[in-house]
Amino acid sequence: MDDQAQAIGSRVRYWRQRRGLDRQRFADMVGRSMSWLDKVEKGERSILRLPMLERVADALGVTPEILTDGPAAHRAADCVDAVEVQAIRSALGRYPALSANLSSATPTTHAQIVRQLNYLGQAWLSSNLTAVAQHLPKLIDDAQIAVEIASTGPEQLAARRSLVMTYRLASSMLLKFDANHIAWLAADRAMQAALPTDDTVALARATRSVARAMTSAGQESDAIAALANMAGRMRPDLQQSDGELLPLFGMLFLAASIAAARIDDHAVALMMHDEADAVVARLGDEHRTHDTVFGPANVAAHRVAALTRLREGGRALEYVANIDPTIMVSLPAERRANYLLDLTTSYTYTGRYEEAVRSLNEAERLAPQEVRCRPLAHALLRALLTSTNGSLSRTVHNMATRAGLTA
Structure with missing residues (x-):
């Protein structure tokens, strides 16, 4: 078996699976049979001839070099790429609620959505960004549908909290790769999902996301104002809280300190830091979950x-x-x-x-x-x-x- 053909075949299989393509669909995309694809992925057939190599690479959304060159393949496998950023953008551009088939679809359960959110949250905290990028588009779809079909009351609130967290994760991912305008869209979606709930937790999380997107888009003063308004709204609820709200409250001030620093407002940046320090003193031991690290x-x-x-x-x-x-x-x-x-x-x-x-x-x-x-x-x-x-x-x-x- 040719070592180079085997290495290329292994990369073809890796990228096919990373793109979420089953064997039949990918074979159809390149105009070949499944048996041909099996031989390529096992290294039994070479695709080094340029027209076929380019066709396979194009179908996978990679350059031919990523299939043929070891170091380039390794670098690409380590990173979120433009195809995955575009997939997140496309998911934000879909509106499953408009589908005529929504009522007949088999929805993902809320428990499954929460499990996926927890998994992606841990992947995020571990800086496993490729895992987040691969699974986030489907989670966006699933979380949107869950809100549409959830009944009123606690079930609706739980679905909307999960949707807020999903949009927040999308916005944070996009900010890492300087896709600031799309990140702003995701953050605004988080706020629009939170507003109907009048739920302090959902609104605080959405506000942080919106503020970070505003800051990256050059709207630092607007970000500080939104964070200050949310903090003012939260203060009366803190005495009755069992501690869940305090970390979210503190994170508002951390986001405000960064926004102030971006516009060279030393005094406000320090004041926001001092506010966060005061929250730490109230909280005691560090509160750490996948959605708040405070x-x-x-x-x-x-x-x-x-x-x-x-x-x-x-x-x-x-x-x-x-x-x-x-x-x-x-x-x-x-x-x-x-x-x-x-x-x-x-x-x-x-x-x-x-x-x-x-x-x-x-x-x-x-x-x-x-x-x-x-x-x-x-x-x-x-x-x-x-x-x-x-x-x-x-x-x-x-x-x-x-x-x-x-x-």
């Missing part, structure tokens, strides 16, 4: 993020020096990796390139997809490629190669 570590990470966005790298690093490093270990991979990216930025601002490279290297070790796949990390790599030499330059060059960047 506590001393995340408040500290957001202060570093705010100072970094204020372009005060020196002050950010002074603040870091007073953080107990053991508390940062409690953060999930996604949040901790982004903290390390902020550290990399601050070290780069201050010319401390050895520490910058060390932080970026640690972020890649902890959450490879955050460094190898995101535009933010690519910009940091390009900056360090031009700022380092010797062994540091070699380390950065190796990271850039793994991210598919050229020097």
Whole structure:
């Protein structure tokens, strides 16, 4: 059996399955039989002749190089790609409730939706972004349908809370890949799903999502206003809450601190940080679930993020020096990796390139997809490629190669 044909066949099977294509459908797409496809995927038939290689690659939404070149194949497998971002966008453009067949369809149960949300939430916290991207479009469809068919009362509220969380996840994913306008759409969908409930939990989650999208779209003042309004609405409910609302309340201030930093409002950024600190003191032990990560570590990470966005790298690093490093270990991979990216930025601002490279290297070790796949990390790599030499330059060059960047 030809080793190259076997490697290509294995990649064809991987991408076919990642795209959610069954064997018959894919065979039809390339105009071949299922037996032909079986032989290709087993490495018993070569597709190296260019017209067929291009046809197969095009059907899979990849370049021929991703099927034929080992390093390129590995890089692509590690990252969310344009096809998957477009799939999320397409899911946001579908309206299952308009279908005439909605009443005859067999819906996904709410319990199944919650399980899938929990799975994708954990994948998100682990920075397994490809897993989130692959399953999110179907979850969007399922969660939308669940709201349409749910009865009134608790069942409707539960369905809408799940839909809010689904849209929030979509918005957060899209923001990571600079698809800001689509992220804004997903966040607004979360708010529209929450508003009819008059439910504080759903509204707080939607507000955070909307505020983050506004901030990325240059509407920082609007974001701060929305967060402040939601915080004011929540305050009377906090005394009667069993603690569920406090983490959501605190996260509003963290989002506001970042929005204020983006418009160089030092005073508001610090005030929002202090508000979040006060919530931590009320909460006690860190509250951590797949939808809210709140506590001393995340408040500290957001202060570093705010100072970094204020372009005060020196002050950010002074603040870091007073953080107990053991508390940062409690953060999930996604949040901790982004903290390390902020550290990399601050070290780069201050010319401390050895520490910058060390932080970026640690972020890649902890959450490879955050460094190898995101535009933010690519910009940091390009900056360090031009700022380092010797062994540091070699380390950065190796990271850039793994991210598919050229020097």
